[in-house]
Amino acid sequence: MQSPVTKIDPVIAARLSKQKYQLVGEHGGVKTCHWTKQSLIADRSCYKGTFYGIESHGCMQMAPNVDTCNLGCTYCWREPHSDTLNKIDDDPYELYLESVRGHRRLLTGFGGNPKADPEKFAEAQNPKHVAISLNGEPTLYSRLGEFLDICHQHGTSTFLVTNGSLPKVIENLDTLPTQLYVSVDAPNKELFDRLCKPKFDQGAFHKLEQTLELLPSLDTRTVCRHTLIKHESLGHHKDYARLDNIANPDFIEAKGYVNVGNSRNNLSIENMPTHQEILDFSNTLAPLVGREVLSDRRESRGALIGREMIPVTLPQKVRDLPKDLGIAKPQRFLLPQA
Numbered sequence: 001m002q003s004p005v006t007k008i009d010p011v012i013a014a015r016l017s018k019q020k021y022q023l024v025g026e027h028g029g030v031k032t033c034h035w036t037k038q039s040l041i042a043d044r045s046c047y048k049g050t051f052y053g054i055e056s057h058g059c060m061q062m063a064p065n066v067d068t069c070n071l072g073c074t075y076c077w078r079e080p081h082s083d084t085l086n087k088i089d090d091d092p093y094e095l096y097l098e099s100v101r102g103h104r105r106l107l108t109g110f111g112g113n114p115k116a117d118p119e120k121f122a123e124a125q126n127p128k129h130v131a132i133s134l135n136g137e138p139t140l141y142s143r144l145g146e147f148l149d150i151c152h153q154h155g156t157s158t159f160l161v162t163n164g165s166l167p168k169v170i171e172n173l174d175t176l177p178t179q180l181y182v183s184v185d186a187p188n189k190e191l192f193d194r195l196c197k198p199k200f201d202q203g204a205f206h207k208l209e210q211t212l213e214l215l216p217s218l219d220t221r222t223v224c225r226h227t228l229i230k231h232e233s234l235g236h237h238k239d240y241a242r243l244d245n246i247a248n249p250d251f252i253e254a255k256g257y258v259n260v261g262n263s264r265n266n267l268s269i270e271n272m273p274t275h276q277e278i279l280d281f282s283n284t285l286a287p288l289v290g291r292e293v294l295s296d297r298r299e300s301r302g303a304l305i306g307r308e309m310i311p312v313t314l315p316q317k318v319r320d321l322p323k324d325l326g327i328a329k330p331q332r333f334l335l336p337q338a
C-alpha cells in the first residue's frame with residue numbers, strides 16, 4: 001500500500017511528530033492515548049470505560065485533519081492549527097488502513113514491555129473503537145461519512161467529537177458515528193466568541209445552536225459535552241440547560257478544563273475546576289434538564305448526566321483488515337532549517 005505524503009505545513013508536522021503523532025493521509029494523524037497505555041500496563045481504563053464500556057486498550061485515537069480547525073479555542077491544549085482551511089478529501093479506506101498501521105507503529109514499544117499484558121497487546125493491534133477526537137475539526141473532512149462506514153464495516157465503534165459549527169455536514173452525513181459528541185463549551189454567544197474564538201464565521205455560535213436543533217432527529221447516540229473553565233464558563237447553569245434542552249441528548253458530560261499543552265498560553269492553573277466543583281455543577285444542571293448524575297470519574301474531572309447508563313454495542317463486522325496490512329514505518333519530521 002502506498003502511503004500518501006502528508007501535506008501538513010512542515011513546522012506543524014515537525015511539532016506534531018515531536019509530540020509522537022504518526023501522520024496519516026494528507027492531513028490526518030494518530031496518537032496513542034494516555035489511557036490506552038495505562039490499560040496495557042496497569043489495567044486502568046478511561047472515563048469511556050466507566051461511562052460506556054469502551055476498553056481503552058482497544059481504542060485508536062485519530063483525526064482526519066490534525067492541523068485544521070475553524071475555531072481557536074483558548075482552552076484547546078492541542079498544537080495550534082494552520083491559519084488556512086485545507087481541503088481534506090483522503091480516500092476513506094486508505095485512511096483507515098493507514099491509521100491502523102500507524103497505531104500499530106506507535107504501540108510497538110509495548111511488545112517488549114514486561115509490564116504490558118500480552119493478550120491486550122495482541123488485541124490492540126486491531127482496534128475495536130476509533131475516537132475521532134485527536135485534534136482539529138473532523139467535519140471539515142469531505143468524506144467523513146464514508147470513513148465512519150469503513151470503521152463500522154470492520155466492527156469498530158466510533159466516537160466523533162465536533163465543535164458543531166457546520167450543521168449542514170452533520171445533517172448530510174450518510175453514516176453517523178456510534179456516538180456523536182457536540183462540544184458545548186460556552187453557555188452563550190458572548191462567552192463563545194471570547195473562549196472559542198471563531199476564525200472565519202462570527203455566526204458560529206448560531207451554527208452550533210442549529211446543530212443542537214438537529215440532534216433529536218439523528219438516529220444515533222448523542223452527547224453534549226461541556227468543558228468547564230473556572231472563572232469563565234463554569235456556572236451559567238440556566239444557559240447550559242437551555243442549550244441541552246434544545247439538543248435533548250442521550251448524555252451530557254461535564255468536564256473540567258485541564259491546564260496543559262498550548263492552552264497554558266491563554267489560561268492558568270487557577271482556571272481548573274476541582275472534581276467537586278464539576279460534581280456541584282452537574283448536580284445543579286441535572287434537574288434543569290430532567291436528568292440525573294449517573295457516574296463520575298475523579299481522574300478525568302468528569303461527570304455523566306443522563307437518564308440511564310447504556311453501554312455501547314459494537315457494529316456488526318462484515319470485513320476483515322487485510323492479513324498483510326503490516327505496520328507503518330517510523331516517522332520523524334524535523335523543523336525546517338532557517
Ligand code: SF4
Nearest residue numbers: 069071073076136163
Ligand atoms: S474546536 Fe476543538 S480542536 Fe478546534 S480549537 Fe476548539 S478545542 Fe481545539
